[in-house]
Amino acid sequence: MTTEAITQVQTAPAQHRKRRNWGDGPVHVVLLVIGLIIALPVVIAFFMSFTPLREILSQGAAPEILPNTWTMENYDKAWTASPFPRYMLNSIIQTGVITIAQVVFSVLAGFAFAMFEFRGKNALFALVIGSLIIPFELTFIPNFVLISDLGWANTYAGLTVPFLASAFGVFMMRQFFLTIPRDLYDAAKIDGASDWYYLWRIMVPLSKGAISAFTIFAFLSAWNQFLWPLVITNEESMRTAQIGIRFFLVNQERATDWGAIMAGTVIVMVPTLIIFLFAQKQLVKGIAASGLKG
Amino acid sequence: MVAETAEQTAKTRSRKRYKRGSSKAYLFLFPTFLVLFVFVYYPIIESFRLSRNRVAPFGGQEIGVGFENYTRLLQNSDFWDTVKVSLWFMVGTVPIGIGLAVIIALLLSYPLKRLNWFYRTLIFLPVVISSAIAGVLFRLLYNPVVGFFNYWLGLIGIDGPNWLADRSWALVAVTIAVVWRQLGFNVIIALAGIQNIDSQLYEAAKIDGAGTFARIRYITLPQLSPTLFFLAIINVIISLQAFGEINILTDGGPGRATTNLVYQVFVDGFVGTHFLGRASAQAFLLAVMVVAISFIQFRGLGKRVHYQ
Known part of the structure; x- marks a missing residue:
């Protein structure tokens, strides 16, 4: 099944004519x-x-x-000699919260930009696009100060709250929603459907492809985050998997225990590798979208 | 309801919706904009304010010092060293990364009857690898005792350097790791660009008797120029922000050989004492550098980009 799906995308239109002679x-x-x-x-x-x-x-x-x-002794060691289960749990919570929030909020905002007319629409949309080109180094020190002042260092709130919205997601959702015929919306309205009903019962099911592409993109970005979780956590119990593997490397390298380090590395990679192997189509689509429209 | 539909000419329609959707729209936008304002837009202003203060460690007292952080930095040779590392790193990663990606994407666009998915899976793989994992994987490959690189180099008669401990090789080592991690993304973008080229152009060239390399030179590359331009912009930004691999492979060393601007911001702001004022000033200069180089690219390359 999956292999078929992958083959399908991947043999997508190839443009060069065949050179049979070679x-x-x-x-x-x-x-x-x-x-x-x-x-x-x-x-x-x-x-x-x-x-x-x-x-x-x-x-x-x-x-x-x-x-x-x-x-399997390396896996035993990685799993028990360090708080790897805890790192993975932290990453799952952090990534889950960020991904769900980014997808839901992007769908909502994308819908508003695609379907409603309101005061300040163009200015607000410009703010969304503008935030895409702001380099993170301009924001992460003040965010560190703010999150620390709120007492959110070493908490899930500190790991997730600054990333609950995604400008790229809003843009991608808006672009896709605009391709769905407006007549459908008008017809649903005549039938008495509310905007809320129309969005979740009609628009979202029609946009499954685009939404799953963005979901995977959001999941990967969140799972692979490094600099922010590194600075906002200093307690071992709140480290994410990426930070955990960094400290695990430092500890085990002294013991030259490369087998255990690689076991830890594989554990941290597994969720992303699963997505890569089983949802490559959506992943490639999401990335290509960031390139072709960005 | 019926009456309403009947009078729906284009103009009244939009005015109606304007009234009806207005307050609802703001509700739909609220979560996104709350986050964007608090964690993207407000911090820009705050970042500039911090950069003009001397901030006591651990967020205590702030003393306004005007542009002292900036003038001190600009007179400091350590600062210029980090700028040099950033720029050398950019020069090392961007052309090689894009060049490799285009060559590989051209090969992948060849219409093979089978195994296409298999090659793509192998080649796209780095796209899911984080900077931390890339750092760990290459730390193993570069390891002088159990590592593979020098063993393989030895097989072809080359005595490999001590990659991460040698001042003149450490930056090269980090460059290789980042080019690798970035390759999956670059190939996907380049391949999407190639597949978007109108196949009629190839048909026309075929009729005119153009060979493989002529077609690549006169059709693929010019048609691909918007994609290449995008890749150039993105890769410059990514290279100037490289952090994870440096943190894990070299920790900015040996000496300061791989301390780029981002790494210095991290060291000043978050290692030991928090010198947030100075870190903010450097972050600001880094952002200016990113924007300036992007601007130069738009002026210089943008003109030569061929749009259909």
Whole structure:
């Protein structure tokens, strides 16, 4: 099923005409080599996470990619020797709250910009677009001061509240809603549907593709955040997975326990890799949207 | 209801909706704008105010010092070193990152009958990798004891440097990691751009007898110029803001060899004592730099971009 879906997108219109005289052989070889080189860091991490520490160290200067004997001891160590379960829980809460809020608020605001006429509409929309080009370094120090003054350092509120809205999401939703025929709205109104009903019962189901593309985009951005959770948490119990792996690296590297470090790395990557493998279509769509319209 | 529909000419319609939707619209917009105002727009003003203060550590007292933070920075050679690191890093990552992405996207646009999805999966992979994870993965690859890079280099007879501990190689090492992490995104954007090119142009060139490289040179690249322009802008911004890989791979070192402006802002503002005034001033100068370079790109490259 999934493979089919992926194949479908990925063999989407290719523009070059076929050059039959050469055959496809060379292109296959070149793409395979490039693909393997690019995927290699992740592949190495995956196999090393199952390699016993003895083996890693004994190989020394001639490291091998595949383990000779497979072990789960690295995962045991990563999961128990550090608060990894807690890091993952924190990341799940932080990412979940940010993603849900960004999607819901973007749908609401996108709907308002697409369907309503109101005073200051153009100015407000300009403010949305304007916030897209503001570099984060202009905002993150005052935000740090504000969140600290509110007493929200080392809390889920501190991790999430500054990111509950997304200008990109508002823009993407508005653009998509504008492609849905206005007549549908007028017809629903005649039938006595409220705006609220129309939005959630008609507009949202029609926009599933765009909404899921943005949802995945929002999830990835939130899960992969680094600088903000690094500065706003200093208690171990409030670290997110990305910050956790950073400190886990610092601790375990002294013990040269690379197997455990790679096990931790794989744990942190798993949610994003699952999305990558099973929702690649929406992911690529979301990213391409940021490029083609941005 | 019926009467209302009947009189719906274009103008009365919009006026009606203006009245009806008005207050409701603000309700729908409220959550988004609350967040944008508190955490994006207000902080810009606050950031500029902070930068003109000397802020006592831990957010205590603030003393207005005008532009002293700025004048001190501009006279400080350490500051200019961080600017140099930022610019070298940009020069190292942007052209290589975009060049590689375009070559790979051209290959991926070749109409293979099978395995297309497989190559794309391998090549797009870095797009889901965070800067922290990229840092950890490359820290392993660069490791002098168990790392793979120098082992492979050794296989082809090259004695690899001590990547992260060598002043002259550390920035190169960070550059490679960031180019890798950014590659998935760049290829996706470039490929989307290539697939948007009107296939009739290729048909016409085919009739005129243009070969593969002629088609790339005279059709693909000019048609792709808006995409390349977008990639140039985005990649410059991303390179000037690189932080995660530096934090994990080198911690700004050895010495200050990989301390770019963002990293210095982090060190001044958040490591040990919080010098928030000075950090804000540097953040402001960094933002000015980002905007200025984007502006130069718009003036310089923007003219040469070919729009259909």
